[in-house]
Every structure is written in structure tokens, then in C-alpha cells.
Amino acid sequence: MSDILYSEHPAMFKNNPLGFIACILLIPVFGIGLLIFLWWFLQCKATTLTVKQRDILYEKGLLSKSRVEFGIAGIRTVKVNQSFFDRIFGVGSIQIYTSGDQPEIEVKGMPDPNRVRELIKTLQNGSAPR
Numbered sequence: 001m002s003d004i005l006y007s008e009h010p011a012m013f014k015n016n017p018l019g020f021i022a023c024i025l026l027i028p029v030f031g032i033g034l035l036i037f038l039w040w041f042l043q044c045k046a047t048t049l050t051v052k053q054r055d056i057l058y059e060k061g062l063l064s065k066s067r068v069e070f071g072i073a074g075i076r077t078v079k080v081n082q083s084f085f086d087r088i089f090g091v092g093s094i095q096i097y098t099s100g101d102q103p104e105i106e107v108k109g110m111p112d113p114n115r116v117r118e119l120i121k122t123l124q125n126g127s128a129p130r
Contacts, residue, residue: 005119006051008111010044014089015109049094049107051119056096058105068105072123074098080113096120 013020023040026033046062056075058068075098082092092113095103110116 003053004050005053005123006049006116008049010047010107010109011089011091011111012040012044012109014091014111015086017085017089044109047107049105049110049116051116051123053123056105056120058107070098070104072120075120075124078117078120079103080117082113 019040020037023033023037026036042062046060048057048059050057050059054073055069055071060066075096077095077097079095079097080092081095086092091109091111093106093108094110094113094116096105097103
């Protein structure tokens with residue numbers, strides 16, 4: 001049995017629908033839209049936020065990786081920001097603080113960001129998540 005409760009990449013279309021449409025419209029212009037789309041796709045797929053029973057793991061990078069991992073018990077604050085359009089598309093920005101005034105993890109365009117906040121709160125209270 002896996003202890004992974006949430007593992008997602010930032011959403012592409014839902015996070016920036018106007019950018020997605022612009023890429024499609026720029027495809028006939030020497031394939032610029034296709035290059036932008038490919039770069040954007042790789043950037044999204046190279047970023048992962050994973051919530052486990054006891055830990056949070058944030059990985060970023062395709063060829064060279066950057067990883068941040070810490071325990072659920074050390075989290076002080078989880079902040080979720082969603083604009084009106086983010087709420088319509090079900091995405092948002094997540095900031096996770098353990099100490100200090102700067103977030104240890106900040107990731108934009110994550111699907112269902114309030115689920116992450118609720119999972120962390122539930123795990124900190126010692127309850128089993130649904």
C-alpha cells in the first residue's frame with residue numbers, strides 16, 4: 001500500500017488558458033507556438049508536489065533536480081491563493097511555511113490546492129485522511 005495521498009504537476013491549460021490559446025495561434029508563425037508549448041509542457045511535467053502520510057516532497061527540474069522534503073509536523077502555515085479564474089478552473093498557488101517569513105515551498109497552478117491544505121491539516125491533527 002502506498003502512502004502517497006497527493007501527487008500532482010502544475011496544470012497547463014487550467015493554469016493559463018489565454019497562454020494556451022496564444023500558443024495555438026502562434027503555431028503557424030514559424031512554429032513558435034509549438035516551441036513555446038513544448039517548453040511550457042516540459043516545465044510543468046518537471047515539477048511535482050507530493051504529500052505523503054508523514055512528509056511533503058517538492059521536486060523541480062528536468063535534467064538537474066532540486067528537491068525539498070520535510071515532515072508534516074514541521075509545517076507552520078499552508079497558504080492557498082486563487083484568483084476568480086483559478087477558482088473556476090480548480091487551480092491555485094500553494095505556499096508552505098515551516099519557519100520564518102519566506103515559504104519553503106511555493107508552487108503555482110496546482111490542481112485542487114485546497115485539498116492539499118486540508119490533507120496537511122488532517123495529518124497534523126493525527127486523523128486518517130479520507
